[in-house]
Amino acid sequence: MAVQTEVPAEGRTDVSPGAHLIDPIAVAIRTRRPEEPSLERFSATDPSRGLDVARHPLVAKILHDRKLQFLLILPNQIIFWLVIGIGLLGTVIPGLNFATAITWYLWFALVFVMMVVVGRAWCAMCPFGGFGEWVQRHAFWKRKDSSIGLGLKMPEQVAQYGFLISVGAFLLLTWIEEFFNIAGPGNPASTSFMVLGIVGSALVFFLVFERRTFCRYVCPLTALIGTVGTMGSVAGFRTRDREVCQSCETKDCMRGDADGYGCPWYTWPGSSDSNSACGLCTECYKACPSDNVGLFVQKPLTSVVAPSRRRADVAWSIALLFGLVVYQQLNALTVFTNFDTWLNNHTFFPHYPDPISYLGIIVAVAVVLAGFAWVFEKSFARADYTPALSGRSFVDRTSTFRAYFLPLMYGIIPVVGADYFARQLPKFFQHLPRVPVAVGHLFGFGSTHSSLYNASLISSNGGIIAVQVGVMAAGTLAAMWTSWRIAGRDLAPVGGNKRVVQISAASFALAIGVATAVLYVLMNAAD
């Protein structure tokens, strides 16, 4: 990359053909040579060249089209503005109202499917961020050179906590949803207000901060998708040749050029080792001047196992998100209802969910998981183990505890993903047929008396439980495999016999998988 030029000895400039076209600036740039990453740094996460779907001319043409993301967002945009309007103005019967039916019976389940199968597919078509982005860019799809808003950066004091901000937003939103029984589903207007709240918050963030700061840090779903989505089979937009990216003199994929915006998600294809922060927006693909960005698919779970950089915010997010889904399992049990009522009476809180029990259980689960990591540390860590020097912020601080906690949490991602997915299934199976009824109701068809309205995909609790346990079994097996692989690579070097550590990690995944599966049996298909 560094270009060194010699001064002509005779002091004359080169007058050879084409010499006048040599840009004197370019030949005087003497940038330092970039440092080479270690060979193994990205090798485990680099998808195979053959898995680049953007090599197909038709796919390439579609991805190059600036209207692509607009067309992905538009249908969802229409649906969710209908949700807002119909939720406020339509029937108050939740099952018959388009807003509640589409949101809670279909959308939420679909988001989880997309998350597990693809990764951030929803982010590519999300109407909430999409709306904010349209306003921020004052364009639906065109590349504009200016933007609306203050364009601030997320301060590092906040940004260092990464996904944990989003986890906080998700916990808050879920508590509000539980408190007002929005997803019950309760009053359809509540769903409208919730969606309006998300759109409004997103818009404010898009106008105050630059790029997709909202989506990267604040969106209630971004932590969940960024963690569970790593199970997905789409690796995202990655470099085709890292050397080309490293020696690129413009980094248009990050800064933007006439063809595409700089990555709204603060992700560089040249160093991306996971699909966690790739919003699949195609901007880097469009902007790359060297056609060196591809859209890669990968084997499921690759982005869980392969990354060598384990982030503390991701690990704690997994622990807390697991706490939340366990809470949502526990709250279907009579024993919890009694406990929550007792707590409300003693804390003068009006009704379920009591914030103390809510946060208490979530934190307790996370602490228990951390406790397991502590046990691992005490059981296996070599006495002479010294963590790598690092630690400038929360994200990358190192310690022996983190050396165990982070990989273990990554390992159980499939259990957490399966748990969230299984938790949505009762509503999906019991009420999905209400969606066409709710749509028909808008046009004067369909009522609560229609057979479809009262139909179910799976009517028996036993059937639903069987599917839930099956999902958990699949998730647990996947988690045992990822834990095994991660333990072999990341935990064994810290101490202990490799096989023992692997067996312990897989057993840990098995234990929490079994525990959650048992909870589904106890819940008896409650939604």
Added chain:
Amino acid sequence: MTATVINTTETRDERHVTVFVDRCAGCQECVIRCPAGALSMEPVTWTAIANDAACVGCRQCERTCPFSAIVVEGPLAVSERFDPPLHQPVELRGNVDETRRGYDTWEEAIAEANRCLACPDPTCMRGCPAHNDIPQFVAAVRDHDLERAHAILRRTTVIPDICSRVCNQSAQCEGACTWSLAGGVPVAVGRLERFIADHAAVPAPAIATASEPLSVGIIGSGPAGIGAAWDLIEAGATVTVYEKDDTAGGLPIWGMPDFTLPDEVASRPWRQLTEAGVDLRLNTPIPAESIDQLLTIHDAVVVAHGAGVPIRLPVPGADLAGVVDATMFLKGAKAAMMPGGDAAALRAELGIGSQRGARVLVLGAGNTAMDVARMARRLGLEATCVDWLDERFALARPDELAEARHEGVEVRFLRTLTALEGDGRVARAQLAHTVQPDRAKQPTVLKTTPDVLDVDLVVMAMGYRLDGTFKEALPTLPIKKRHVGMAHGKWTASGILKNPASAYNHHSPVGALALDREVGLWAAALPQRERVWVAGDALTGPATVVEAMAQGRRAARSILDAHPARPDRGADFRADHETRVLIAYASAGGTTAALSQTIADGLGIAGARVTLKPVDQVGAKELAAADVLVLGTWVEGLVLAKVRPAKAMREWLAKVPNLGGKPVATFCTFGVNPRGAGDELRDRVIAAGGVVVTSEVFGPHDRGEDARLHPTKPEAFANRIAARVLTRVAAVVA
């Protein structure tokens, strides 16, 4: 020498670099550009890590990080800049000694050179209109090697002695210095350049041993003419320069007073050029209609006549006696101040006699106005400059303004002349108040009571404009020197476009200015008509000396590369010149791109040097490197409605620089029916200044992959282009 070095051990601890680890993507844009080597990669997280102790606080990393993931706090670790005090004569009248001083000693120069960080991606170089390799020549000064310094400068400039004196460095190299962009005081690049030029003679043209059988006529001997003549004569071409005045040198000679640019320095290039063999024909004005005549005797013509028509303000009383323009005043004053000149005669000619305290009103407060006012002070006159701009947005160099005031010139900003009064001769001026809250907005004239100023002489010095008669011969001029669209990624990556914080250059957006200057530079490389190049103020309207020189050189290099030939050129035409063909295509599904490749192959076989590019990647630089252009586009529309060349091609042709009579072949690819798309493309090319040599449309059955007969239609098209363009060259050779 008053420079003091900041005790870096005291301030070092105060600098702190924060890398936002969550946002750092490990791209190393900061690492490769850090002048101090204070950044490296942290191997575990593969993010940047800073060594605060090595950081000098220049904030280059902040400006270049694509994700704004790095922040530097603390003071700049740079010594104070040393500027030699001005030479202020005790008695101003009649004294035209140079006021600004360069460095007298090596110690002064080296101390200043040591302030340079030798940035790996030097923004100063982008800020310099000629793109002087500033870090390298500063390093040569540090090494006491003036010969090397001159060699480095020679790559990009032939008038370092002039530029170092007359350039507004605060809007150019120094405004773009990394210290300046970081809010500090920049390296004195201009003074270091002057030190080199003052302490070792600027080398004369080094003529190539092999002569270039090329005859070039240059109209005008100003900086653009100098730049063009220098590079052409060095390459061995025959150069004839036509100058309308009796002295060569243009505005620096007649328009810049000796106290800014001594005559000895301004005349140096022409002394060397004439000794090198340039045929300089003084007192030879070339009217616009004579360009065609010049083209019969020269292979190429460079129009570099400048923009020397003074702008006059059409106010009531502008035709009164005692109202003159800057050209007349400066030429007269300069002659009067020369040894043997007669200042009293000039005063008499201006109608101000010998009275003391006579007041001259100078309209404008730009650099020309400052020259007029300061010259007036040296003639013993009181001088008042008025400008309707706010002082914050003044056009004059800040140091020039300060020097003028120091010499007793009164400068009134936010005033504009509304009327001149007098009985046959000007006696009073009415000056209305204005307001200008924003640099981008034109000042507004207020309806308050105007100031009335008693005046004895009025000099209109608002600047110059192009000679209108050339507009008829070259209707595309002047070009609009404004960069449109997004900056090239390398400019963005350098960080120069980040809004500078420096008070040193009045917070002016120096990066945007530099980008605009690039437009002029590349336009100079394109002929505006067949075999006619234009450079300098003639191309862009009034600009700067350094831009004109750089454009002249760029035009000369383009001529040397294009090998133009007059029609009756003899057998000395270079036979080894490959015709350079640029195929620019707009392709949606790949068909047009594939056909372009077929045509490229055909032209390659015919002996052309072919470049193939999507049309949106073709700019002035690519056009300058092409003798022949082939434009291909797919046809958009719905069979009957709006069937026309693709939008990308239409938009490109709408904004393309003038094609200057370049031969162009056009083709369209269609699915069902091209209707009038082929004709429309032809018309658009002609409107853009191109000469269409052939055009074609290709349908689904013309693509030739399965053709049994050869040549296929695209191959035949390539052959036709070759026959009409390449054989023209061959015929000349024959």
